[in-house]
Amino acid sequence: MGLEDLPHNFLTGRVEDLVKWARRSSVWPVTFGLACCAIEMMAAGAADYDLSRFGMEVFRNSPRQADLMIVAGRVSQKMAPVLRQVYDQMMEPKWVISMGVCASSGGMFNNYAIVQGVDQIIPVDVYVPGCPPSPETLMHAILTLHEKIRTGEITKRRAEGRPLEIEVPSSSPWVPGNPQAVQIGTPR
Amino acid sequence: MTTDFDDQHRVIDRPTWSARETSEGDQELSLREDTDAAALGREVGAVLRLEDGKVLDPSQIDFDRPDDETMIINMGPQHPSTHGVLRLMLELEGEVVLRTKPIIGYLHTGMEKTGEELTYVQGATNVTRMDYMSPFHNETVFSMATESLLGIEIPDRAIWIRTLMLELNRLSSHLLWMATNGMDLGSTSMMIYGFREREMVMSFFEKTTGLRFNNNFVRPGGVAADLPDGWEDDVAVICDTVLARSFEYDDLLTGQPIFRERTEGVGGLTAEEALALSVTGPLLRSTGVPWDLRRSMPYLAYGELDFDVIVGTYGDNFDRYALRLAEIRESIRMIRQIVEKMPTGDFRIQDPKVTPPPRGRIDASMEALIHHFKIFTEGFKVPEGEVYAAIESPRGELGCYMVSDGSSKPFRMHIRGPSFVNLQVLPLLLRGGLLSDAVACISSVDPVMGEVDR
Amino acid sequence: MTEISIGALRGVPTTAGAGVDQIAFPDRAGYAGVIAGIKDAAFEMLVDLCAVDYLGHPGRTLPDGVTPERFEIVVNLLSLSAKRRVRVRVQVPEADAVVDSLFSLYPGSEAMEREAYDMFGIRFAGHPDLTRILMPDEWEGHPLRKDYGTGRVPVQFKEAPGPR
Numbered sequence: 001m002g003l004e005d006l007p008h009n010f011l012t013g014r015v016e017d018l019v020k021w022a023r024r025s026s027v028w029p030v031t032f033g034l035a036c037c038a039i040e041m042m043a044a045g046a047a048d049y050d051l052s053r054f055g056m057e058v059f060r061n062s063p064r065q066a067d068l069m070i071v072a073g074r075v076s077q078k079m080a081p082v083l084r085q086v087y088d089q090m091m092e093p094k095w096v097i098s099m100g101v102c103a104s105s106g107g108m109f110n111n112y113a114i115v116q117g118v119d120q121i122i123p124v125d126v127y128v129p130g131c132p133p134s135p136e137t138l139m140h141a142i143l144t145l146h147e148k149i150r151t152g153e154i155t156k157r158r159a160e161g162r163p164l165e166i167e168v169p170s171s172s173p174w175v176p177g178n179p180q181a182v183q184i185g186t187p188r
Numbered sequence: 189m190t191t192d193f194d195d196q197h198r199v200i201d202r203p204t205w206s207a208r209e210t211s212e213g214d215q216e217l218s219l220r221e222d223t224d225a226a227a228l229g230r231e232v233g234a235v236l237r238l239e240d241g242k243v244l245d246p247s248q249i250d251f252d253r254p255d256d257e258t259m260i261i262n263m264g265p266q267h268p269s270t271h272g273v274l275r276l277m278l279e280l281e282g283e284v285v286l287r288t289k290p291i292i293g294y295l296h297t298g299m300e301k302t303g304e305e306l307t308y309v310q311g312a313t314n315v316t317r318m319d320y321m322s323p324f325h326n327e328t329v330f331s332m333a334t335e336s337l338l339g340i341e342i343p344d345r346a347i348w349i350r351t352l353m354l355e356l357n358r359l360s361s362h363l364l365w366m367a368t369n370g371m372d373l374g375s376t377s378m379m380i381y382g383f384r385e386r387e388m389v390m391s392f393f394e395k396t397t398g399l400r401f402n403n404n405f406v407r408p409g410g411v412a413a414d415l416p417d418g419w420e421d422d423v424a425v426i427c428d429t430v431l432a433r434s435f436e437y438d439d440l441l442t443g444q445p446i447f448r449e450r451t452e453g454v455g456g457l458t459a460e461e462a463l464a465l466s467v468t469g470p471l472l473r474s475t476g477v478p479w480d481l482r483r484s485m486p487y488l489a490y491g492e493l494d495f496d497v498i499v500g501t502y503g504d505n506f507d508r509y510a511l512r513l514a515e516i517r518e519s520i521r522m523i524r525q526i527v528e529k530m531p532t533g534d535f536r537i538q539d540p541k542v543t544p545p546p547r548g549r550i551d552a553s554m555e556a557l558i559h560h561f562k563i564f565t566e567g568f569k570v571p572e573g574e575v576y577a578a579i580e581s582p583r584g585e586l587g588c589y590m591v592s593d594g595s596s597k598p599f600r601m602h603i604r605g606p607s608f609v610n611l612q613v614l615p616l617l618l619r620g621g622l623l624s625d626a627v628a629c630i631s632s633v634d635p636v637m638g639e640v641d642r
Numbered sequence: 643m644t645e646i647s648i649g650a651l652r653g654v655p656t657t658a659g660a661g662v663d664q665i666a667f668p669d670r671a672g673y674a675g676v677i678a679g680i681k682d683a684a685f686e687m688l689v690d691l692c693a694v695d696y697l698g699h700p701g702r703t704l705p706d707g708v709t710p711e712r713f714e715i716v717v718n719l720l721s722l723s724a725k726r727r728v729r730v731r732v733q734v735p736e737a738d739a740v741v742d743s744l745f746s747l748y749p750g751s752e753a754m755e756r757e758a759y760d761m762f763g764i765r766f767a768g769h770p771d772l773t774r775i776l777m778p779d780e781w782e783g784h785p786l787r788k789d790y791g792t793g794r795v796p797v798q799f800k801e802a803p804g805p806r
Contacts, residue, residue: 030266031266031267031268032266033272034272034273034294034295035272035295035317035320035637035638036317036320036401036402036638038272039320039321039364039401040400042379042383043383043386043387043390046367046379046380046383046384046387047380047383047384047387048383048384048387059268061267061268063266073295074295074297076293076294076295076296076297076641077296078293078294078296079265079273079294079295082265082266082294086266108302108313108314109297109298109299109302111297111298111301111302112298112301113296113297113298113301114297114298131402132400132401132402134400
């Protein structure tokens with residue numbers, strides 16, 4: 001059902017571009033602020049570092065209405081099932097930004113109480129380093145996510161078994177798995 | 189409903205409200221028929237051993253209320269209004285809250301265990317992330333405990349720089365509280381205003397310490413770096429702007445009828461209940477008890493500053509709001525005095541065993557290189573002993589109980605988080621109120637889950 | 643700092659300390675009575691209750707007449723009227739780690755005692771709701787004990803690119 005079953009041709013290519021533009025222009029995050037990074041996330045949504053210019057200032061409280069989960073903060077053992085439950089309640093298409101080092105890898109807390117990286121529980125699209133990442137770093141991550149949405153594929157391509165992501169030739173200097181449009185650094 | 193599995197597994201044949209995928213059990217709120225009288229009294233908010241007439245009479249608790257009139261719902265841990273990962277189980281009759289049980293631990297980071305693995309030099313990085321709204325306070329109490337065990341005195345300028353940073357931090361913490369409290373009561377503009385003011389303080393912190401918050405700035409022996417040139421002008425701009433805008437908050441909130449109706453008379457607390465529950469900080473002062481560690485047991489430079497201790501009357505949400513707004517103005521007053529009185533001198537103690545040498549000297553002197561190496565790899569050894577140091581953080585009495593065994597790592601580092609203790613007051617505040625008042629009450633208690641769970 | 647005389651502390655070994663007037667070392671049987679006496683001497687608030695595990699450090703300095711045990715419960719109390727602090731340290735043996743609960747004297751100790759139980763496994767007799775508070779309910783072990791490891795995970799570099 002949906003766009004994924006349509007074959008890719010001239011008309012559906014235009015539709016695909018329209019859908020991708022709509023998706024990346026109004027990514028609505030779910031409120032999943034856990035610890036210190038949540039404060040930076042709120043600051044990114046506030047006046048000085050305005051997220052509203054990306055269409056993202058509405059933090060939906062219900063995961064059913066959200067597209068993006070920004071895991072902001074350290075995930076403890078008690079919180080991990082809750083995290084998975086909230087992620088499962090989100091509807092496709094959904095993305096995850098793992099904000100801060102605690103969410104990306106356990107951070108400075110390598111002990112019994114903290115899950116060492118939220119990608120042990122849910123698939124992550126963008127990792128943001130920093131403790132806490134400044135709102136500008138978070139915005140760079142959001143722009144990286146927008147690039148990923150812009151260069152991803154939705155409708156089916158003609159060749160069977162072709163993966164949905166863009167294939168990177170092995171001679172490319174990019175790390176496998178990243179869309180080609182995204183570089184390490186500022187997206188062009 | 190019994191099965192063959194009865195012996196090994198606990199069979200749930202009545203509905204419990206544990207989330208199916210989570211691993212919860214006894215920490216939850218049970219149905220009324222499964223709760224005994226003492227537990228019911230606690231969850232309704234009755235505090236024991238008070239004088240007669242002040243305590244909720246156990247005979248007033250209706251044990252026989254049929255259960256289909258009430259509903260147990262779960263609030264959090266992922267919730268916009270619980271100020272972090274606080275989970276509340278509420279028993280409601282309609283919109284009225286009867287019983288409350290806060291369940292915490294969703295942000296438990298094992299910081300006290302980590303504190304035993306890090307040296308005293310590294311300890312500030314760990315402690316600062318507990319109460320992430322006021323990181324300087326955590327670092328200061330840790331450093332004060334360490335310096336007390338070491339038996340060293342830090343120079344005057346370090347004391348005054350610490351006081352300046354603590355008051356600026358109190359400013360930023362209370363501004364964020366005004367922002368989130370306003371947002372919880374429906375005023376999104378207050379959220380934007382609070383963060384806008386806070387950005388000014390954050391950029392000053394970034395200029396001085398390198399980070400917006402969770403800065404590893406206050407260390408045992410003093411502070412990590414001196415204040416930058418021109419700091420007096422930056423601080424003066426912050427003070428003038430925030431003071432002028434604090435009167436805008438009066439226009440926006442204090443006189444506004446809806447705000448007053450939602451906060452006056454809601455979440456009332458008496459002084460006896462507060463003292464019995466070990467509540468400190470603005471929560472205690474709103475009930476009328478004039479207890480502020482900065483005035484009663486002065487530390488750092490507070491003995492030489494002129495400020496008022498703000499005290500409330502009714503102990504309700506409006507008192508706490510007005511108290512914190514007044515404390516913002518008192519902090520500005522204190523910061524202006526600090527700017528005038530800041531002494532010159534060293535910003536950290538010149539003891540080579542405790543303070544690392546300046547980077548330039550490492551190339552020139554072999555002793556400096558050795559001291560630098562020892563301090564940053566092994567750390568400095570602290571004599572055996574124990575100490576309890578306490579300061580007044582924006583949330584209450586923040587204490588550090590430290591035990592040292594003579595090595596370079598703390599043997600036991602326990603932080604007394606004020607929000608951890610203040611949360612015990614929630615069943616009292618929420619009882620008998622509406623669900624939307626519950627949101628306002630949680631917000632006025634100002635919990636920071638980082639120091640609740642540590 | 644002058645020592646204030648608290649009647650309940652007669653007969654209990656005490657020492658001086660940094661930041662407190664006195665540190666008292668009652669035994670487990672007299673612990674609740676000593677705390678009740680301190681409360682009657684106008685110490686209105688129990689500021690902090692925590693536990694310490696002395697497994698690796700038996701040779702600590704204690705006054706005469708106090709036998710060291712593995713665990714210690716440390717209680718810090720505050721008098722707002724007299725602006726004084728007092729500390730009470732009780733030795734708790736590992737084999738029979740039970741202490742009286744202070745809930746009936748100071749209801750604010752409820753959460754602190756639950757945390758001591760969760761982190762150390764010390765039980766409090768008379769506590770109304772002694773369950774885990776910070777760890778999930780069926781967690782095994784008591785994390786802050788010295789024989790419980792930190793739980794470090796060897797650092798994994800996930801999907802790092804190989805040499806190019």
